[in-house]
Amino acid sequence: MNKSIRISILLVAAAVMLAFASSAVAGDMSNAGIEAARHGYDAQADTRSRPEAPSDGRQDEETTDKADNDCICEYRLYNWNSARGRTEAAEPVRKPCTEVTPDERDPLEPRCTVCRKDQVRLDPATLGMPGVKPFMVCRVFERRVRDALARIAKSGSFEAAEIVGYRPGRTRGPIKDGFRTVLSNHSFGTAIDINPAHNGLYKNCTRTDFKKTGHGKCRLSIGGKWDPSANPRRTITDDSIVVKAFSDFWKWGGDIPGGTRDLMHFSISGF
Ligand SMILES: [Zn+2]
Numbered sequence: 001m002n003k004s005i006r007i008s009i010l011l012v013a014a015a016v017m018l019a020f021a022s023s024a025v026a027g028d029m030s031n032a033g034i035e036a037a038r039h040g041y042d043a044q045a046d047t048r049s050r051p052e053a054p055s056d057g058r059q060d061e062e063t064t065d066k067a068d069n070d071c072i073c074e075y076r077l078y079n080w081n082s083a084r085g086r087t088e089a090a091e092p093v094r095k096p097c098t099e100v101t102p103d104e105r106d107p108l109e110p111r112c113t114v115c116r117k118d119q120v121r122l123d124p125a126t127l128g129m130p131g132v133k134p135f136m137v138c139r140v141f142e143r144r145v146r147d148a149l150a151r152i153a154k155s156g157s158f159e160a161a162e163i164v165g166y167r168p169g170r171t172r173g174p175i176k177d178g179f180r181t182v183l184s185n186h187s188f189g190t191a192i193d194i195n196p197a198h199n200g201l202y203k204n205c206t207r208t209d210f211k212k213t214g215h216g217k218c219r220l221s222i223g224g225k226w227d228p229s230a231n232p233r234r235t236i237t238d239d240s241i242v243v244k245a246f247s248d249f250w251k252w253g254g255d256i257p258g259g260t261r262d263l264m265h266f267s268i269s270g271f
Contacts, residue, residue: 071096071097071098071117072094072095072096072097072117073093073094073095073096073097073099073100073104073113073114073115073116073117074092074093074094074115074116074117075092075093075114075115075116075168076089076090076091076092076093076168077089077090077093077114077168077169077170077187078090078167078168078169079169079170079171079179079180080169080170080171080179080180081178081179082175082178082179082180083178084178087169087171097115097117100113100114100115103182103183104183105188106138106185106188106190106268108190108268108269109138109140109141109188109190109268111138111140112138112140112141112188112189112190113188114168114183114187114188116136116166118138118139118140118188118189119136119137119138119139119166119189120136120137120138120139120142121134121135121136122134122135122136122137122142122145122146122149122165124149124153124160124163127146127149127150127153128149128150128153128154129149129152129153129160129163131161132160132161132162132163133162133163135163135164135165135166135192136165136166136189137165137166137189137190137192138166138188138189138190139189141189141190141249141250144248144249145165145192148245148246148248149163149245151241151245152241152242152245155241157233157240157241158233158234158236158240158241158242159233159234160194160195160234161195161197161198161234162193162194162195162196162197163192163193163194163195164186164192164193164196165186165189165191165192165193166186166187166188166189167184167186167187168183168186168187169183169184169186169187170182170183170184170187171183171184171186172184185267185268185269185271190267190268191250191265191266191267191268192265192266192267193223193264193265193266194236194242194264194266195234195235195236195264196222196223196224196264197223197224197234198224198225198226198227198231198234198235199223199224199226199234199235199236199254199263199264200220200221200222200223200224200225200226200263200264201220201221201222201223201253201260201261201262201263201264201265202215202218202219202220202221202226202260202261202262202263203218203219203221203259203260204217204218204219204259205217205218205219205259205260205261206259207255207261210261218261223263223264226263236252236254236263236264238254238255242266243255246266249268250266250267250268250270251266251267251268251269251270252265252266252270253265253266253267253270253271255270256269256270256271
């Protein structure tokens with residue numbers, strides 16, 4: 001009798017724990033994922049993968065580690081509708097990390113995926129850039145982007161007004177059913193835009209064209225006009241501290257081959 005009561009109590013306890021665990025996972029995985037990424041950065045940012053669960057047979061620890069490693073990939077895309085000329089929000093995606101596809105990873109830095117759990121929030125206001133709103137960046141680059149921004153702020157020669165980082169969207173590649181099909185670098189948190197209102201994206205524009213008065217045939221496509229004489233402290237130029245601070249690890253979109261001058265943009269390839 002005693003034994004069967006004990007078993008019943010154990011079964012009830014196990015059921016309560018299971019219910020609690022699954023409601024916690026379903027309830028707020030997004031915040032949990034972001035928090036884990038933020039707190040885990042210092043120890044794990046530069047490692048290729050998370051540590052494996054211990055395999056020494058200690059049942060309790062294995063169970064706990066499995067719960068911590070229940071990795072969920074969540075994101076929401078903002079896709080470019082070419083026919084309507086505007087971005088449109090798609091249905092949110094939520095799936096196990098094991099189902100992340102190759103096109104959902106940055107081709108040059110596969111540790112950065114489109115999933116929110118790989119992104120870390122940076123607050124420029126804490127780095128000497130008052131008034132600039134927080135943005136997200138892939139945690140692999142968090143320390144380097146943070147150091148670059150602190151260096152820019154310390155120089156006193158550039159005034160950041162707006163920074164855009166992680167923003168998942170299919171804004172590149174061929175058009176299918178009116179929508180672009182390839183994820184942008186911003187989708188992986190491996191690109192940032194600085195002061196888009198003063199550093200627009202120009203098309204049909206070689207580096208030579210751009211140096212001509214009036215920028216030759218260059219056509220402003222996204223963002224605001226680039227005019228260092230009007231806004232010297234907010235405009236990014238060849239000799240700007242912004243280009244210097246990022247050049248150790250990323251390239252500037254104003255200095256890439258071809259006809260695009262993306263003057264607000266910094267990323268692994270510059271594109
Ligand atoms: Zn950009």
